[in-house]
Amino acid sequence: MKSMTNSVAVAVAALASGASAFAGTVNLQFVSSGLNQAVQVQDTVRGVNSYVAAGQLKWKVLAGGTDARFAVNSSVTTYCTDLTQYVGNGILTMTGVENAPRPGAGMGADRANMIRSLYAAAFDLSSASSVNAAAFQLAIWEIANESTVDFSAGNRGLSGLDLNTGTLKATANAAVCNQANTFLDAAYTSFRNATSFGSNIEAGVSETQQDQIFLIPLPGPGAMAFAGLTVVAGVRRRR
Numbered sequence: 001m002k003s004m005t006n007s008v009a010v011a012v013a014a015l016a017s018g019a020s021a022f023a024g025t026v027n028l029q030f031v032s033s034g035l036n037q038a039v040q041v042q043d044t045v046r047g048v049n050s051y052v053a054a055g056q057l058k059w060k061v062l063a064g065g066t067d068a069r070f071a072v073n074s075s076v077t078t079y080c081t082d083l084t085q086y087v088g089n090g091i092l093t094m095t096g097v098e099n100a101p102r103p104g105a106g107m108g109a110d111r112a113n114m115i116r117s118l119y120a121a122a123f124d125l126s127s128a129s130s131v132n133a134a135a136f137q138l139a140i141w142e143i144a145n146e147s148t149v150d151f152s153a154g155n156r157g158l159s160g161l162d163l164n165t166g167t168l169k170a171t172a173n174a175a176v177c178n179q180a181n182t183f184l185d186a187a188y189t190s191f192r193n194a195t196s197f198g199s200n201i202e203a204g205v206s207e208t209q210q211d212q213i214f215l216i217p218l219p220g221p222g223a224m225a226f227a228g229l230t231v232v233a234g235v236r237r238r239r
Helices: 002-016 109-126 130-145 174-193 221-238
Strands: 025-043 048-062 075-080 090-095 168-171 201-205 212-215
Touching: 025 075, 025 130, 025 174, 048 130, 075 130, 109 130, 109 174, 109 201, 109 212, 130 168, 130 174, 168 174
Parallel strands: none
Antiparallel strands: 025 048, 025 090, 025 168, 048 075, 075 212, 090 201, 201 212
């Protein structure tokens, strides 16, 4: 009985945290940058040292994708994960955030859950101003790309997630950098204390163009209840 209860709890927690069955591909056409600010980003591991427009990216969904959650002609706003590829039109394959960026093996579970915590803590604030949007993007880049990260550290500063130090740094815009570190503080606290990570995000990945993070609407209460009952029934059948 204890084993069954634990299995159900884990499965329902996964649903509540935003875990989902990935649903194919989305075909995007870049429309414009949204809220953004210019920052200088230095990544000594990847050889990046340039000024970039950090912030929102806005897209139109075209026909040709297989993911029915993205309606043709609808608008989508994203943030990106990688620093070495460029924004490009075309097909992205939907997958877990832990599998981005591509090419490569992906960032792994801890970094993905840290980004989920960032979305839970600060996504609503990211659209309040261009500084906030740029800071939110910097925070994603830091989590996904900083090489010297210790997720067992007691606070964000000790973890290595700091845009003023490490292998990935941002300069030339103190207001954005300071706000990004503030967002990282909130996300790290949430990450360290969380039993589930409350933002349903997925990555759209490509070997040839910049990977994007999408906020996916959670299913309604009825769908959650049905999913929970399905899990229980499945466990009972296995018994």
